[in-house]
Amino acid sequence: MAASTQPIPDHFHTVTPHLVADGAADAIDFYKRAFGAEEIMRMPMPGNPSKVMHAQLRIGTSTVMLADSFDGCTPGPDGSAAAAVTLHLFVEDADAAFARAIEAGAEVSMPLADMFWGDRYGQLVDPFGHRWSVATHIHDYPPEQMAKGAEEAMAAFAAQRG
Numbered sequence: 001m002a003a004s005t006q007p008i009p010d011h012f013h014t015v016t017p018h019l020v021a022d023g024a025a026d027a028i029d030f031y032k033r034a035f036g037a038e039e040i041m042r043m044p045m046p047g048n049p050s051k052v053m054h055a056q057l058r059i060g061t062s063t064v065m066l067a068d069s070f071d072g073c074t075p076g077p078d079g080s081a082a083a084a085v086t087l088h089l090f091v092e093d094a095d096a097a098f099a100r101a102i103e104a105g106a107e108v109s110m111p112l113a114d115m116f117w118g119d120r121y122g123q124l125v126d127p128f129g130h131r132w133s134v135a136t137h138i139h140d141y142p143p144e145q146m147a148k149g150a151e152e153a154m155a156a157f158a159a160q161r162g
Helices: 024-035 094-104 143-161
Strands: 018-021 038-045 048-059 062-068 086-090 107-114 119-125 131-137
Touching (some): 024 048, 024 094, 094 107
Parallel strands (some): 018 062
16 A cells, blocks of 8 residues: 555545445436535446446535446345435535425425424435435433433324324
8 A cells, every 4th residue: 555545535434325326327416406416426337338337426525425236236225125224414404405305306204303302304215215314403402301302202203103
């Protein structure tokens, strides 16, 4: 390893999401519109340049990797064997970010609300099946208050489920 090579490259964190989508090029366009992503690089699939073998996007200070699904390497989120993952996006203004994502084509799975842990928080599902939570931290609550809020929220959730 050369002296200038870093084990974790600039603009990456120890954990970096790597999304798989049928239609990765469309997903890249969606993430640009919905979340203000910046495309850092795109490598077309050898023999099929309309497919994306690997891409890197930057959303805020984080890098997200992306590829088209293809047999033998990257299965897509088809609802059967896919792992359940939610990508959490902290933003300056959750309401504006939520509206932007909806306008770009995301569907609301959990409406924005002020939560007991101190965030304005909601969840969306993008057109490629990935779940995103969007939040702005608005209050610092003591642990006792968060615990009480959690109990109340779980009781309300249980009551809704019948």
